[in-house]
Amino acid sequence: MFETLSDRLNGVFEKFSGQKTLNEENVQAGLREVRLALLEADVNFKVVKEFIARVGEKCLGQDVLKGVDPAQQVIKIVHDELVDLLGGDTTELDLAGAKPAVVMMVGLQGSGKTTSSAKLANLLRKQNKKPFLVPADVYRPAAIDQLHTLAKQLGIPAYQSTPDMNPVDIASAALDEAKEQGYDVVLIDTAGRLHIDEQLMEELATIKGNVSPQEILFVADAMTGQDAVTVAESFNEQLEISGVVLTKMDGDARGGAALSIKSVTGKSVKFVGMGEKLSEMEIFHPDRIAGRILGMGDVLTLVEKAQAEVSEKEAEEMARKMQKAEFDFEDFRTQMRRMKKIGSLDSILKMIPGMGALKNKLGDLNVPDSELNRVEAIINSMTNQERRNPQLINQSRKERIAKGCGLKLKDVNDLIKSFTQMRQMMKQMMGGGKGKKGKFPKL
Ligand code: GDP
Structure with missing residues (x-):
């Protein structure tokens, strides 16, 4: 998400570091580059112009503090303006005032409406609400079946x-x-x-009139950039949308839609789709997203995601096992499944401050799902006893496991070898070995 923009902006900030003050000359030069970076990210031309004017004014204005590093000051100013551009405060759904509350998901075919409906139902259920999914897309072949399948997968009721x-x-x-x-x-x-x-707009307007929705969410594919903004404008004019769901933000969307939609339509992005999985939808927090764009990471979102998956007690138990090298294949499989739910390693790293840049140096760290599936298949072929006591796995057991999952003996050997090394490393890092104590208390 926003990688190129992020890199470009960081390049601009680097040029400010080492300079003594902010002056007309260096500010103008910096702003020219920020302007280009935003235009390249496909941000609306008018929006860019106003943004640059505001940042310029602040950089040269009295807000600038003496004695503070110019690069830091510019980052702070750009950060605050980005937050504004992204919509300011987080805007939540307003579902009060009716039971049941009605949310209409609208948008063009392929924007991710059906997937987002299921994702949103999933999110609402986590907030202890009782959602009801209504497949009403009778035009796209199989859309109704698709939503019924997703609803079943989630165990959420759907209208037949x-x-x-x-x-x-x-x-x-x-x-x-x-x-x-x-x-x-x-x-x-x-x-x-x-x-x-x-005809589509008339039909949607009739539905709106009949069901009086609390929210009309326009679903837009972020990869379509300014087109998404234009279509949003038109839906807003005709239906008065209440917010936007931006999907496919995990792809190489340049950021133009996210950074323009609020200024152009006056309506805020409320959720973003970050992948095809049903758990991959996030509440849109402008300040956190601005932080991510500027490479400051987004630890808050990461912590929330992890909290949703792991209880404190579980985390303590895991730490204890790591310390004592008791971490076994059963734990490994649980962690792997959890990680698949939270998102790819790649997406996790990007939320850690400083890691965005490190990741760029290391290259692509994405472990493909197919690789995780292979590892899981090997672990699934082990008996319970073997999973709990990996040292039991001798040659004949290895051969049986390889046969059971249809992979090569070498694959099983490789996994056991890496697992043993990992377990040793965990023990050292967690302070269970002779070395320094880790930060987890010894239980
Ligand atoms: P609809 O026609 O608007 O109902 O679109 P769908 O919900 O069927 O989505 C179209 C395609 O986009 C499907 O293949 C979805 O899996 C995919 N999709 C939807 N949201 C996301 C997202 O946030 N990230 C990614 N990578 N794919 C998505």
């Missing part, structure tokens, strides 16, 4: 619509059912089209 039904009828009937069943939030996955057309 079929492609021969009318979307307006589906929405009204689903709302009645939700009232009867006592659900808190109804999420309607409305029909998209390849392009905006009048």
Whole structure:
């Protein structure tokens, strides 16, 4: 997310470090580069112009503190302006005032509406709400089946619509059912089209009139940059959207949509899609995103994600096992599954301050899912006893395991070797060995 923009901006800041003051000359030179970086990131031309004017004014204005490093001052000013551009404060869903509350998901075909509906239901359930999914996209082939499958996967109830039904009828009937069943939030996955057309807008307006939604979320594919902003404007004019979900922010979207949509439409991004998995949706926090753009990391989001997956007690138990080299294949498998849920190693590293830059030096650290799946297949082929006591795994057991998962003996050997090394390393790092004590207390 925002990698090129991030690199370019950091390049500008580096030039400021080592300079004694901020003056007309170095500020203008820096701003020219910031302007180019934003335009290259596909940020709306007008938005860039205003942004640069505001940053310039602050850099040369009285806000600038004497005795503070100019580079730090510029970073702070750009950071604050980026936060503003991204929408200022975090904007949450406003679902008060109706039970059930209704959320309409709108947008073009392929923007990620169906996936985002399921992701949002998943998020709401984590907040102790009872969501009800309503597949009403009767135009895209298989969209209804897709949402039914996702709902089943999550164990979240869904309205049993079929492609021969009318979307307006589906929405009204689903709302009645939700009232009867006592659900808190109804999420309607409305029909998209390849392009905006009048019939689509009329249909959506009729649904809006019938179900009086608390929220109309426009779902946009971040990879489409300024096109996403133009389409958002048009949906906003006709339906008055209440917020935006930006999907595919895990891809190589340059950031233009995220950085322009609020200024252009006046509506905030409320959620971002960070991958195809149903857990990969985040609440959009402008300050944290600005931090990520400027390479400051986003530890808060990382901590929240980890907290959602691990309890404190579990974390302590894991630390104890690491210290005593009791960490076994069962624990390894649990951690691996958890990591798959939290996101790729790559995406985790980017949220740690300073790691963004380090990652660039190290190159691509992404462990592909296929590799994780192979490792998991080997561990799955072990017996419970072997998982708990890896030292039991002798030659004949290794051969049996390789056969069981359909991989080569060498694969099993490699895994056991790396695992043994890792266990030793953990023990040393956690202070269980002779070396220095780690920061976890010995239990
Ligand atoms: P719809 O036509 O708007 O309902 O679009 P879908 O929900 O079917 O999404 C279109 C494609 O985009 C699917 O292949 C999704 O898996 C993918 N997709 C949706 N959101 C994301 C996201 O945040 N990241 C990535 N990488 N893919 C996504």
